[in-house]
Amino acid sequence: MRQPEYVRTVQAFARRELIGQERLLDSLADAPLPLYGRFAETGLANWWLPKEHGGLGLNLEESVRIVSELAYGDAGAAFMLFIPVLTTSMVGWYASEQLRKRYLSTMVEQNGSCATLGSEHEAGSELARITTTVRRDGNFLVLNGHKAYSTNADFGQFLVVLARVEGSTSEFLAVLVPRDTPGITVDKRWEMIGLRSSGTYQVSLADCRVPADNALAGNGLRLLEVGLNASRILIATTGLGIARRIRDLCMEYAKTKSVKGAPLAGNAVFAAKLGQFEMLIGVMTNQCLTAAREYDAIAARPDAGEEFLRVGTLKSALTTKMFCGQSGWQIASTASEMFGGFGYTHEAVIGKLMRDMRYVSIVEGGDDVLRDLVFSRYVVPVSKRS
Numbered sequence: 001m002r003q004p005e006y007v008r009t010v011q012a013f014a015r016r017e018l019i020g021q022e023r024l025l026d027s028l029a030d031a032p033l034p035l036y037g038r039f040a041e042t043g044l045a046n047w048w049l050p051k052e053h054g055g056l057g058l059n060l061e062e063s064v065r066i067v068s069e070l071a072y073g074d075a076g077a078a079f080m081l082f083i084p085v086l087t088t089s090m091v092g093w094y095a096s097e098q099l100r101k102r103y104l105s106t107m108v109e110q111n112g113s114c115a116t117l118g119s120e121h122e123a124g125s126e127l128a129r130i131t132t133t134v135r136r137d138g139n140f141l142v143l144n145g146h147k148a149y150s151t152n153a154d155f156g157q158f159l160v161v162l163a164r165v166e167g168s169t170s171e172f173l174a175v176l177v178p179r180d181t182p183g184i185t186v187d188k189r190w191e192m193i194g195l196r197s198s199g200t201y202q203v204s205l206a207d208c209r210v211p212a213d214n215a216l217a218g219n220g221l222r223l224l225e226v227g228l229n230a231s232r233i234l235i236a237t238t239g240l241g242i243a244r245r246i247r248d249l250c251m252e253y254a255k256t257k258s259v260k261g262a263p264l265a266g267n268a269v270f271a272a273k274l275g276q277f278e279m280l281i282g283v284m285t286n287q288c289l290t291a292a293r294e295y296d297a298i299a300a301r302p303d304a305g306e307e308f309l310r311v312g313t314l315k316s317a318l319t320t321k322m323f324c325g326q327s328g329w330q331i332a333s334t335a336s337e338m339f340g341g342f343g344y345t346h347e348a349v350i351g352k353l354m355r356d357m358r359y360v361s362i363v364e365g366g367d368d369v370l371r372d373l374v375f376s377r378y379v380v381p382v383s384k385r386s
């Protein structure tokens with residue numbers, strides 16, 4: 001079946017800018033911005049932004065197809081290009097009309113980016129323990145604190161910062177903070193072991209003042225949960241893209257490697273491994289698409305924001321990320337052995353793919369955290385099942 005045009009555009013971008021450029025993309029030497037700019041030239045920058053703000057309005061199922069192709073080329077590029085979806089879905093559903101118009105339309109016009117600042121060192125995944133505070137001062141909000149990791153924060157046009165209401169133990173706000181607000185300091189860019197073409201930063205906020213209307217409507221922790229649904233499904237999809245690339249790399253290698261006087265490609269042990277990869281890739285694909293369709297069905301409702309608030313974190317988003325992280329890791333680990341000693345050098349691409357794959361089971365909740373969430377939200381005792 002012929003692929004839709006947007007997929008062919010992304011495949012061409014991946015062939016031109018990513019595949020074969022692994023050493024450069026893995027070097028961390030370059031800031032991510034030039035790559036961001038070259039992707040914008042395809043006309044697909046921030047492809048999910050709504051048509052009412054001038055965007056292309058592609059849905060999450062279409063996003064899965066795009067991200068799988070981008071991650072086939074380079075997972076770091078894929079991650080930095082789609083992760084603003086976390087921020088913009090919170091803004092899209094819970095910001096005032098004025099804020100949405102101003103920030104989402106400008107993002108479309110300028111092919112811009114944005115970032116979410118949630119994580120903190122001390123709190124870890126227990127976000128209810130964050131210490132960044134927000135206090136009201138007349139018609140303004142004032143934010144103070146330190147955020148551990150935020151992708152794209154250095155060059156985003158705006159940030160959504162998760163903060164505790166000063167003096168409260170249970171009230172949290174998600175506040176839109178323009179990137180040029182005085183008091184924002186990017187402390188450093190992390191030297192990550194994978195996704196090295198993307199940029200994740202540690203950020204401090206010192207007396208950052210924004211208009212009180214910049215607070216999104218609702219409890220900040222719940223809004224973040226809602227935003228994470230789309231990005232978790234796309235993180236899972238990067239695992240799928242990397243896994244497809246690993247499979248193809250193994251096939252190429254097996255044509256050149258000879259074992260017991262015959263090409264590895266004809267060896268039964270190799271065939272069993274590749275058969276296992278194909279099974280996992282098939283289920284990962286179906287899982288990502290099914291989760292995306294479930295998400296799209298809610299997103300298409302006129303009351304999508306309220307419905308997402310009601311359901312919070314989607315079970316399919318959690319399980320898809322866990323499944324793709326675990327299956328992807330199984331594929332990466334088996335494949336890295338396949339390349340022998342060469343696979344353990346920086347000259348082989350498999351090492352980069354393995355390091356990139358690792359993030360799927362860590363970012364936006366490690367598997368222990370997600371298992372806990374699935375258990376507490378979705379495992380229903382027999383006596384309570386309808």
Ligand SMILES: Cc1cc2nc3c(=O)[nH]c(=O)nc-3n(C[C@H](O)[C@H](O)[C@H](O)COP(=O)(O)OP(=O)(O)OC[C@H]3O[C@@H](n4cnc5c(N)ncnc54)[C@H](O)[C@@H]3O)c2cc1C
Nearest residue numbers: 116117118119124125149150151200362363364365368372
């Ligand atoms: C490349 C990258 C990009 C990122 N980008 C962003 C971003 O843009 N914005 C943002 O806000 N954050 C971002 N993060 C942060 C990321 O989401 C967190 O690092 C991730 O969710 C894991 O949380 P943590 O680092 O606090 O570790 P923790 O969750 O504290 O985990 C540390 C250990 O504690 C264990 N643990 C924690 N909770 C439980 C539990 N309930 N049960 C059992 N064990 C548990 C874990 O299993 C693990 O062994 C990014 C991180 C990376 C690596």
